[in-house]
Amino acid sequence: MNVSRRTLLAATGATAAISATTLATSAGAARAQSGDTADEPVETVGTVGFDALLQRAETLLTGGAFDPSDADFAAAVAALDATAKGLWETLDRSAGRTALWPDLSPATDPGNFGQSYTRLRTLATAWATPGTSLAGSAEAADTLVAALRFAHDTAYNPAKRETGNWWFWEIGAPRALMDCSVLLRDRLPAADLAAYLAVVDRFCPDADRRTNSPTLAETGANRTDKAVIVALRGLLGQDAAKLASARDALSDVRDSGRNSLFRYTSSGDGFYRDGSFVQHDVVAYTGTYGAVLLGGAAWLLSLLADSEWAIADPSVSVMYEAVERSFAPVVFDGLMMDAVRGRAISRERAGDHRDGAAAVAAILLLATGAPAAYADRWRELVKGWLTRNRTTPFASLATLPQLALAKAVLNDRTIHPGPRTTGHFVFADMDRVVHRQARWGCTLSLSSKRISAYEAGNGENLHGWYTGDGMTYLYDGDDLGQFDDGFWPTVDPYRLPGTTVDTRERTDLGTGTGTSTYRPTNAVAGGAVLHDRYGAAAMELIGPAGTSLRTKKSWFLLDNAVIALGAGISSGDGRTVETIVENRNLGRNGTQRLLVDGVRQPAQQGWTQKFGHARWAHVDGVGGYVFADPTDLRALREERTGTWRAINTGADTGGSTDPVTRRYLTLWVDHGVSPAGAGYSYVLLPGASAAATAVWSHSRPVRIVANDTTAQAVEARRQGLTAVNFWGAGTAAGITASGPASVLVQRRGRELNVAVADPSRTLTSLTVELPFPAGRVVAADDTVSLAPGRHPVLTVAVGGSRGHTHTATLS
Numbered sequence: 001m002n003v004s005r006r007t008l009l010a011a012t013g014a015t016a017a018i019s020a021t022t023l024a025t026s027a028g029a030a031r032a033q034s035g036d037t038a039d040e041p042v043e044t045v046g047t048v049g050f051d052a053l054l055q056r057a058e059t060l061l062t063g064g065a066f067d068p069s070d071a072d073f074a075a076a077v078a079a080l081d082a083t084a085k086g087l088w089e090t091l092d093r094s095a096g097r098t099a100l101w102p103d104l105s106p107a108t109d110p111g112n113f114g115q116s117y118t119r120l121r122t123l124a125t126a127w128a129t130p131g132t133s134l135a136g137s138a139e140a141a142d143t144l145v146a147a148l149r150f151a152h153d154t155a156y157n158p159a160k161r162e163t164g165n166w167w168f169w170e171i172g173a174p175r176a177l178m179d180c181s182v183l184l185r186d187r188l189p190a191a192d193l194a195a196y197l198a199v200v201d202r203f204c205p206d207a208d209r210r211t212n213s214p215t216l217a218e219t220g221a222n223r224t225d226k227a228v229i230v231a232l233r234g235l236l237g238q239d240a241a242k243l244a245s246a247r248d249a250l251s252d253v254r255d256s257g258r259n260s261l262f263r264y265t266s267s268g269d270g271f272y273r274d275g276s277f278v279q280h281d282v283v284a285y286t287g288t289y290g291a292v293l294l295g296g297a298a299w300l301l302s303l304l305a306d307s308e309w310a311i312a313d314p315s316v317s318v319m320y321e322a323v324e325r326s327f328a329p330v331v332f333d334g335l336m337m338d339a340v341r342g343r344a345i346s347r348e349r350a351g352d353h354r355d356g357a358a359a360v361a362a363i364l365l366l367a368t369g370a371p372a373a374y375a376d377r378w379r380e381l382v383k384g385w386l387t388r389n390r391t392t393p394f395a396s397l398a399t400l401p402q403l404a405l406a407k408a409v410l411n412d413r414t415i416h417p418g419p420r421t422t423g424h425f426v427f428a429d430m431d432r433v434v435h436r437q438a439r440w441g442c443t444l445s446l447s448s449k450r451i452s453a454y455e456a457g458n459g460e461n462l463h464g465w466y467t468g469d470g471m472t473y474l475y476d477g478d479d480l481g482q483f484d485d486g487f488w489p490t491v492d493p494y495r496l497p498g499t500t501v502d503t504r505e506r507t508d509l510g511t512g513t514g515t516s517t518y519r520p521t522n523a524v525a526g527g528a529v530l531h532d533r534y535g536a537a538a539m540e541l542i543g544p545a546g547t548s549l550r551t552k553k554s555w556f557l558l559d560n561a562v563i564a565l566g567a568g569i570s571s572g573d574g575r576t577v578e579t580i581v582e583n584r585n586l587g588r589n590g591t592q593r594l595l596v597d598g599v600r601q602p603a604q605q606g607w608t609q610k611f612g613h614a615r616w617a618h619v620d621g622v623g624g625y626v627f628a629d630p631t632d633l634r635a636l637r638e639e640r641t642g643t644w645r646a647i648n649t650g651a652d653t654g655g656s657t658d659p660v661t662r663r664y665l666t667l668w669v670d671h672g673v674s675p676a677g678a679g680y681s682y683v684l685l686p687g688a689s690a691a692a693t694a695v696w697s698h699s700r701p702v703r704i705v706a707n708d709t710t711a712q713a714v715e716a717r718r719q720g721l722t723a724v725n726f727w728g729a730g731t732a733a734g735i736t737a738s739g740p741a742s743v744l745v746q747r748r749g750r751e752l753n754v755a756v757a758d759p760s761r762t763l764t765s766l767t768v769e770l771p772f773p774a775g776r777v778v779a780a781d782d783t784v785s786l787a788p789g790r791h792p793v794l795t796v797a798v799g800g801s802r803g804h805t806h807t808a809t810l811s
Contacts (some may be wrong), residue, residue, distance in 0.1 A: 624693025
């Protein structure tokens with residue numbers, strides 16, 4: 001898909017949240033009103049007829065009945081009404097109009113007619129929702145019918161040929177058109193409805209194929225979107241074959257499951273067994289496309305339940321497993337981590353909280369039809385997210401149907417809020433690493449020749465140059481606005497936390513039509529995990545054309561610390577190279593205290609300082625930073641002003657030109673001009689106090705034992721843990737590896753626990769010699785064998801394992 005993915009239902013209607021009880025009630029009421037009975041088989045299929053399913057679709061779009069005295073529902077109605085009023089007042093209703101809205105002229109432009117249908121859907125939703133100023137208005141209904149006819153006759157009809165962005169023609173416009181037709185079905189003349197069904201048959205005849213490129217099979221979220229469109233077209237036209245086509249598109253029974261959404265993929269788009277989700281072949285996209293796919297599947301499951309076309313494929317369990325395997329690790333108190341939102345980070349109206357809310361809505365909708373064993377866990381998980389997020393409450397983001405399910409969970413005293421997800425997650429198939437503790441989380445955005453460093457296009461993500469170069473996102477439960485509060489338009493894009501960069505000036509990305517990705521040439525990106533608790537991650541950085549920058553970067557993620565190492569930093573281009581330790585968004589007026597080696601530093605804006613031999617630093621409300629060796633640390637306080645338009649000029653997602661100003665506190669290591677073999681070593685102590693940071697700096701509970709181009713290694717003595725990233729055959733911390741590998745070894749009593757991965761995916765077999773005696777295997781993956789002895793050797797068959805971790809317990 002080459003256009004923005006708006007939040008579910010709020011803009012596209014791709015997913016709504018509605019309870020199973022409401023669906024069942026509305027379906028039964030519709031059948032009673034239409035006269036559907038078991039004695040009338042012409043309209044009744046399964047236990048639910050066409051009319052009942054159409055009523056259900058309307059309920060999914062509007063939310064159905066709600067308590068107007070409830071403050072949250074009243075606020076949601078008011079928000080919908082305010083948006084609709086603005087659209088209604090600016091809608092051109094003149095006889096000689098050439099566009100429906102002045103800012104969407106000419107109407108024949110795909111982006112303009114696509115957005116016109118989206119706006120008409122908002123008006124139709126307001127018309128169908130009690131409590132709005134347009135509710136039930138005959139004038140509004142007639143105006144909408146005329147506007148739909150104008151859009152069809154002028155811009156979007158079967159005689160037209162696709163131009164520009166295909167998405168508007170095949171997904172955006174037909175979905176909004178079908179939603180409008182569902183809501184206005186009792187007011188649409190039969191000839192108009194027939195014309196709209198014909199245009200859908202022209203541009204979205206089925207979910208399997210790209211209409212403008214029939215040899216291209218639709219996958220992932222695009223396929224789900226099209227399946228929903230085909231299903232609505234089938235309902236409106238009472239076409240059983242279309243409904244069957246929509247249902248089958250999810251499993252793709254006609255293609256032996258090759259593009260089934262209910263299966264794990266091993267390449268390209270879709271969900272992977274390790275929890276990764278990829279769209280556009282090489283982009284980590286759990287947070288947007290993944291949520292749309294999940295929500296679309298949930299929408300169809302709810303819509304078609306109890307009908308002849310109900311989805312009965314047992315492989316739907318892939319969707320169920322994705323909630324906890326793919327989504328829970330990347331949702332932090334209701335926000336969606338930016339590392340899996342792709343170019344959506346540049347969208348002013350789709351921040352991490354809004355995309356998180358979309359995922360929450362999808363999960364709640366899926367829970368309405370999932371087995372209790374899944375649904376009960378999900379509702380507890382979601383209740384924990386909703387109750388902890390006081391920065392941007394879900395009710396402030398939700399539509400009426402989304403709000404209905406959320407409030408049902410919040411008001412149910414039998415559902416207990418689930419704790420934060422904890423653990424270490426290596427998403428090897430999308431080059432992402434997530435480390436979760438009870439109060440904080442750390443996410444690494446890596447890239448390789450397999451997964452892109454960024455995606456840009458259609459004017460979006462213009463400054464995403466370094467977002468996949470090891471950007472380190474630190475999430476704090478007490479500061480949920482760090483990346484949502486004007487971060488992307490104001491942050492220095494050359495100084496993203498965790499990255500090592502050449503300071504050359506870059507040109508804007510993605511200014512043309514269509515989207516593009518950049519994949520670097522390095523093979524190493526990923527790591528290993530031990531006990532779902534400790535992790536070693538590595539990425540070789542090979543700069544793109546225009547720079548000779550090279551470095552090897554490692555992260556070791558423990559219970560209360562993240563150790564970051566860099567080695568072999570080299571560049572011969574005559575420019576300064578920097579490693580960014582931190583670049584913290586302090587908000588509009590932040591003056592958080594900075595200590596360096598215990599000395600308080602100035603708080604005024606524009607202050608900058610060089611510390612030649614820094615040993616530790618601390619930022620109030622964030623945590624501590626400890627340097628293994630006295631470090632040439634630079635610090636800067638600055639107020640930065642930018643605009644969303646500067647990073648996104650997209651036709652329908654482009655940001656405003658209103659200035660946004662935020663304060664930043666930046667810490668970085670200056671490696672000088674054209675460094676040769678430079679390095680860095682620092683420790684992040686999230687949430688630590690200044691006193692604890694000072695103690696850590698003095699006691700050094702984690703020792704760095706290697707940091708060079710052969711290996712990078714640490715020892716955490718209290719945990720009996722040794723972790724090494726090998727860049728080739730070598731020895732470090734007493735461990736010897738035959739090739740590139742991430743290795744973690746922990747001694748616990750008389751047992752050795754070992755985790756090994758090949759993050760380069762270049763090896764068939766790997767041997768690891770350990771410095772501790774071991775005589776037998778207590779438990780091990782079938783890929784691991786042991787040659788026992790005083791220096792035991794593990795042989796690990798890593799070929800074909802896709803960079804995933806192999807484990808063994810030795811005695």
